[in-house]
Amino acid sequence: MKSPPPTARVAMSYLFLFLLYSYSWATLAYTHHHDSFLQCLSLHSGNSTSLTKLIYPRNNPSYTSVLEFSIRNARFSTPTTPEPLVIVTPSHISHIQATINCSRNHDMQIRIRSGGHDYEGLSYVSQVPFVIIDLINLRSIDIDVENNTAWVQAGATIGELYYRIAEKSTTLAFPAGVCPTVGVGGHFSGGGYGMLMRKFGLAADQIIDAHLVDVDGRLLDRNSMGEDLFWAIRGGGGASFGVIVSWKVKLVSVPSTVTVFTVNRTLEENGTMLVHKWQSVAEKIHEDLYLRLFLRAVNSSQQQGKITIQASFTSLFLGRIDQLIVLMQESFPELGLVKEDCIEMSWIQSILYFAEIPQSESLDILLNRTGTPSFFKGKSDYVKEPIPEFALEGLWQWFYEEEPGSVELIFSPYGGIMNEIPESETPFPHRAGNLFNIHYGVGWTEEGPSASQKHISYMRRLYRYMKPYVSKSPREAYMNYRDLDLGINNIGKYTSYGQASKWGLKYLKNNFNRLIHVKTTVDPQNFFRHEQSIPSLFRG
């Protein structure tokens, strides 16, 4: 149910006044709340005429398009999804400061959005009156090729970052995700990984400085925020601590020519054996080689009407074809990789390849932020011991329950440098001892709550099936694959440790406890909060 425009809402509330006093009182207070918040913002605009143009209240004709532009999960763009009272799209730090100030004074919750890829829509949905700070206008990128560093504003996408690096150099790169429209604000603050993870680590591992606006409206850098807070935002989620404005990152060196391949094998082509073997190969193989595995149901090419499982080995090698063939012969001859499967290209071309963008497209497609929202539910797991063959056979059965193509599992290998970084170096704790991460995804096209329920319930049952084969105590999960099934904070201002530790220990292991300490110091009143934000232990 979309809310009626403000004037209609006021008129309605007068009508109800005679019928249901308490209800209409709440509605009036709500409207008043909204107006005084807007007044506060316009007061703060002062000499800055620009701020008023960057504020979208519900009656602004662009409100809906600004809101929807960065929504990636259609589950959170339905007629019953709660919408913000206003969207602010700052182009200057002072606009962020003003929004925080007015939100505190008018008891309004803030949701912070960069790329909008949050799996549970937490960057643009809340159950209480809220405002969105959407960083889309803060997305400048400065590449320093002399020092191999870059300053990247939080609203930039990783596609924009990759493009700007490639403009300056063919041998510099950055280790972050595969989907170009992911925003650096959420991605880096939750970890961020892609095809370079085994060689260089996470996006968060490259951060050397940051600018953040805190709860008191202060603009802080690494030096002024201190090492505890600087540690917290490199994997503990930004939105618990403040509004991240920009990151300074190290760039990494790659060869000017890299090699990619995709080899598909179905069950009829020894698929089960290959997946089983892959589990002990991909984590140990040379760190220049990233062997990622996608699993999905496909129509059999051999027998019409038959559905089979396809294992798609999708890989990046930081070197040339000849060397790659030798490596694969040594470690994984069963896959039968041949030269003809391999393609040499530049690192930036490989970004298009893994994003499944045709190589004929010009590189500036990486600057395109437009995406099509789809209905999906995701979950994640970590695997420490190879999954036995009989359990893989059991897993295949799950794919037949949904339409071919709608369920996809991604196995992303760990090892390499991930084994060398201590668990407490950053809040991201999933380091040595992990063979691979599993990403579970189910997508659908039917609208409405009953379709959502059906597919979400499927996903929960599949997750239950996998329990014996994945990490335990805690059953670890990747924060950037956010999953509210793991637990949510109490509604209201404060959450108990016991409540938050349900999801917190899974994403963060023991780092969760240090994050609570940082949170309690920098935001004791828990102003920056959402369903899975780090709780403050202060009760003042």
Ligand SMILES: Cc1cc2nc3c(=O)[nH]c(=O)nc-3n(C[C@H](O)[C@H](O)[C@H](O)COP(=O)(O)OP(=O)(O)OC[C@H]3O[C@@H](n4cnc5c(N)ncnc54)[C@H](O)[C@@H]3O)c2cc1C
């Ligand atoms: C299609 C798709 C592909 C993906 N591929 C990968 C991948 O290859 N590798 C990988 O690691 N992950 C991947 N992800 C997950 C992705 O890393 C997370 O969803 C990430 O949090 C998205 O960041 P965002 O800025 O786009 O999202 P948003 O929804 O804008 O933000 C996510 C969270 O971060 C907070 N936040 C955002 N910006 C700021 C800021 N400036 N300051 C403080 N808090 C902020 C938000 O409030 C929210 O809690 C993918 C997700 C999708 C939907």
Ligand SMILES: *[C@@H]1O[C@H](CO)[C@@H](O)[C@H](O)[C@H]1NC(C)=O
């Ligand atoms: C307000 O005006 C001063 C002086 O002209 C300027 O320095 C400042 O940047 C302006 N503030 C904003 C938010 O634009």
Ligand SMILES: *[C@@H]1O[C@H](CO)[C@@H](O)[C@H](O)[C@H]1NC(C)=O
């Ligand atoms: C908001 O700004 C006003 C004036 O700029 C200042 O006096 C007040 O302390 C600020 N409030 C908060 C909560 O930061």
Ligand SMILES: *[C@@H]1O[C@H](CO)[C@@H](O)[C@H](O)[C@H]1NC(C)=O
């Ligand atoms: C490289 O870093 C040095 C030292 O911080 C700095 O003085 C120099 O300006 C930087 N180079 C560029 C091109 O910014």
Ligand SMILES: *[C@@H]1O[C@H](CO)[C@@H](O)[C@H](O)[C@H]1NC(C)=O
């Ligand atoms: C592998 O299979 C996928 C479909 O699942 C297809 O898009 C891709 O082109 C195939 N790749 C090769 C090299 O056969």
Ligand SMILES: *[C@@H]1O[C@H](CO)[C@@H](O)[C@H](O)[C@H]1NC(C)=O
């Ligand atoms: C499957 O493996 C067997 C032996 O391991 C091999 O002989 C056979 O050629 C493989 N089949 C395919 C289709 O690769």
Ligand SMILES: *[C@@H]1O[C@H](CO)[C@@H](O)[C@H](O)[C@H]1NC(C)=O
């Ligand atoms: C950007 O991407 C969207 C969705 O993929 C597409 O519809 C649109 O044409 C693209 N725009 C440009 C300028 O390429």
Ligand SMILES: *[C@@H]1O[C@H](CO)[C@@H](O)[C@H](O)[C@H]1NC(C)=O
């Ligand atoms: C499989 O084949 C059916 C028709 O036989 C078709 O409708 C469907 O789109 C195909 N699915 C995929 C993933 O190719």
